[in-house]
Amino acid sequence: MIRTVSALALAFCLWGSALAAPAADTVMRSANLRPASGSPEAGLWQASDEAETYARQSADLDSDPVLGAYVRNLICKLAPEYCGELRILVMTRPVLNATAAPNGYVEVYSGLMLRSRTESELAYVLGHEISHFARNHALAQWQRNKTRGNVTLAIQVGVSVVAIAAMASVANSGDFYAPNKIDYIGDAAQTLSDLAYIHGLATYFAYSREDESEADRLGQIRAHGVGYDPWAAPAIWQSVGAEVRASEYPEVRKSLARATIFDTHPLTEDRIEALKRAAGSTPHQTAEESRAEEQAYRAIIRPHLAVWLRDDLRRRDLGQSLHLISRLEAVGEDLGLLAYYRGEAYRQRHRDGDLSSALAAYRLSITHADAPAEAWRELGEAESRAGNAPAAIRALETYLTRAPGSEDRWLIESELETLKASHS
Amino acid sequence: MRIWLLALCCLVLAGCTTSRARVAAPELTTPVTAGSAGLLVKPVARLALLTVAGLTERRDDWSRDAATHLAAGFQAELAKRDHPFNLVDLSGQMEGRTGQVLRLNEAVGDTIQTYEFGAQRLPTKAKGFDWTLGEGTRLLRGDSGADHALFVTARGTWSSPGRKVLLVGAAIIGTPIPMGSQTLSASLVDLRTGRVIWYNQALAGPADDMRTPEGAQALAASVLKGAPL
Numbered sequence: 154m155i156r157t158v159s160a161l162a163l164a165f166c167l168w169g170s171a172l173a174a175p176a177a178d179t180v181m182r183s184a185n186l187r188p189a190s191g192s193p194e195a196g197l198w199q200a201s202d203e204a205e206t207y208a209r210q211s212a213d214l215d216s217d218p219v220l221g222a223y224v225r226n227l228i229c230k231l232a233p234e235y236c237g238e239l240r241i242l243v244m245t246r247p248v249l250n251a252t253a254a255p256n257g258y259v260e261v262y263s264g265l266m267l268r269s270r271t272e273s274e275l276a277y278v279l280g281h282e283i284s285h286f287a288r289n290h291a292l293a294q295w296q297r298n299k300t301r302g303n304v305t306l307a308i309q310v311g312v313s314v315v316a317i318a319a320m321a322s323v324a325n326s327g328d329f330y331a332p333n334k335i336d337y338i339g340d341a342a343q344t345l346s347d348l349a350y351i352h353g354l355a356t357y358f359a360y361s362r363e364d365e366s367e368a369d370r371l372g373q374i375r376a377h378g379v380g381y382d383p384w385a386a387p388a389i390w391q392s393v394g395a396e397v398r399a400s401e402y403p404e405v406r407k408s409l410a411r412a413t414i415f416d417t418h419p420l421t422e423d424r425i426e427a428l429k430r431a432a433g434s435t436p437h438q439t440a441e442e443s444r445a446e447e448q449a450y451r452a453i454i455r456p457h458l459a460v461w462l463r464d465d466l467r468r469r470d471l472g473q474s475l476h477l478i479s480r481l482e483a484v485g486e487d488l489g490l491l492a493y494y495r496g497e498a499y500r501q502r503h504r505d506g507d508l509s510s511a512l513a514a515y516r517l518s519i520t521h522a523d524a525p526a527e528a529w530r531e532l533g534e535a536e537s538r539a540g541n542a543p544a545a546i547r548a549l550e551t552y553l554t555r556a557p558g559s560e561d562r563w564l565i566e567s568e569l570e571t572l573k574a575s576h577s
Numbered sequence: 578m579r580i581w582l583l584a585l586c587c588l589v590l591a592g593c594t595t596s597r598a599r600v601a602a603p604e605l606t607t608p609v610t611a612g613s614a615g616l617l618v619k620p621v622a623r624l625a626l627l628t629v630a631g632l633t634e635r636r637d638d639w640s641r642d643a644a645t646h647l648a649a650g651f652q653a654e655l656a657k658r659d660h661p662f663n664l665v666d667l668s669g670q671m672e673g674r675t676g677q678v679l680r681l682n683e684a685v686g687d688t689i690q691t692y693e694f695g696a697q698r699l700p701t702k703a704k705g706f707d708w709t710l711g712e713g714t715r716l717l718r719g720d721s722g723a724d725h726a727l728f729v730t731a732r733g734t735w736s737s738p739g740r741k742v743l744l745v746g747a748a749i750i751g752t753p754i755p756m757g758s759q760t761l762s763a764s765l766v767d768l769r770t771g772r773v774i775w776y777n778q779a780l781a782g783p784a785d786d787m788r789t790p791e792g793a794q795a796l797a798a799s800v801l802k803g804a805p806l
């Protein structure tokens with residue numbers, strides 16, 4: 154549940170904001186780097202190797218060679234210098250995310266590809282991840298956590314010294330293996346420890362934001378450098394924000410603000426503004442250029458659209474799903490398929506008025522040539538619920554004609570019998 | 578829990594390695610016949626440094642060295658017994674059906690550790706040691722003719738010098754600070770039936786450092802004590 158609800162919120166945490174331009178002497182890691190054995194980096198690599206082994210056996214791994222080659226070519230276009238060492242796995246997961254591990258294994262989530270409006274948007278996010286890799290941010294983050302963790306613990310122990318003096322009996326509980334005994338050392342000490350912890354956390358976020366803003370900036374430069382629209386960078390961020398605001402769940406909607414707990418103004422606004430500033434005087438695409446790019450990208454993801462939408466509905470945040478479907482509809486293609494999933498989202502949400510919205514969506518879906526056979530089945534069910542037996546019979550019969558080998562044939566046939574009997 | 582208390586006493590008193598094996602009931606297994614062949618699956622070791630603040634920092638060199646020394650140590654100890662065990666490296670076969678069996682073995686191993694060696698028991702497993710991977714394990718036999726496989730997994734941490742200093746300071750003021758510890762587990766599986774016929778887990782004493790050949794072999798000897806081989 155938490156995973157589903159916070160799916161998109163997570164994307165925000167991963168990114169942080171773009172505040173500063175990169176220094177002119179920004180050093181990128183050399184190609185085909187191998188860390189020295191025994192170093193913390195080698196440890197990160199070994200752990201990443203294990204994670205990669207697991208990912209390769211995951212049921213989420215997409216096996217379509219065409220899609221795999223597409224993403225691989227895109228990444229090689231963005232980062233020819235690392236092309237030979239990056240290993241790309243497309244994961245079927247309905248969340249906007251991509252990761253680049255220090256050992257060179259890259260995960261690209263289907264949820265990112267579904268939410269990218271154009272190749273420029275996808276290229277920007279991949280450029281962001283490649284920049285984390287190129288700048289070795291994972292290692293830097295680990296080193297900082299280590300230092301910060303040490304400082305935080307030192308403060309906690311310091312606080313405990315005072316508390317223990319007053320409450321020696323509690324401290325001497327004798328349980329050597331209980332690391333959380335500090336929790337028992339009285340309220341005052343606990344409060345101080347919490348403060349130390351929160352301070353550590355705040356620093357953590359501040360540092361992390363620097364790396365995130367750098368990755369934002371470098372990713373945008375990288376994508377622009379090979380011809381992608383720099384305005385795509387703020388654009389995908391804006392659509393993600395809009396999708397979060399469309400969530401069914403107040404907690405998710407609030408997550409936009411929560412990411413800025415130690416900040417005075419919204420993280421997302423910062424980030425969008427910084428990316429817009431960086432795009433600067435680059436002219437916006439013309440309506441025709443934009444449309445052509447949308448259509449070209451849609452053609453690439455079209456074979457996966459149905460599966461990805463079905464997965465997205467499984468997150469059970471139908472407000473977000475409906476918002477996403479609207480964005481996909483704006484391209485003006487795949488309207489039968491999208492209307493069908495719009496109907497499914499309404500039907501599954503099942504709030505006031507949703508069932509009639511679902512019926513309208515199914516009715517619309519079947520007017521388009523790309524409507525899936527299931528649209529007639531669901532239309533039949535919806536018409537039947539609405540008391541329109543003749544329309545229900547017509548739709549279910551069409552479903553059986555369009556999906557002759559379907560597994561639920563016997564079920565639909567018996568339903569048809571009941572409908573016909575009660576109607577005549 | 579008891580093994581940890583026992584281990585703690587042992588650490589203080591003698592510095593020895595402690596273990597307590599679980600054995601499947603005889604009716605659940607076919608006896609290991611003398612001279613029958615087995616596979617020693619290349620041990621897996623995940624070892625890390627425990628930093629001052631208690632973060633674990635993976636050490637690739639320790640992990641690699643320990644895996645190599647444990648393989649040699651187990652082979653040396655098994656050679657003293659009546660069963661020839663051949664070392665096999667299955668890490669390159671993690672995809673496909675073989676990989677699935679290996680993953681299942683990992684999952685079952687983790688569950689055994691949780692419910693046979695931890696504080697809780699599963700109600701359905703209360704009667705005795707009764708775990709199986711299913712007959713998919715036949716895949717692992719290949720053309721080796723082996724009837725059994727021994728899986729070895731090591732996990733552990735060693736404290737950084739900074740953390741040891743902290744321990745001394747903390748001990749003076751009475752604050753408990755967990756230090757590094759290492760565990761080694763071994764699982765003997767009947768490849769014909771998939772049954773886990775014997776499982777043992779050991780907490781390493783300070784003298785048995787698996788990062789050295791001698792320490793690894795001493796640990797192997799402790800873990801194999803009482804194995805039906």
Ligand SMILES: [Zn+2]
Nearest residue numbers: 167168365368
């Ligand atoms: Zn990032």
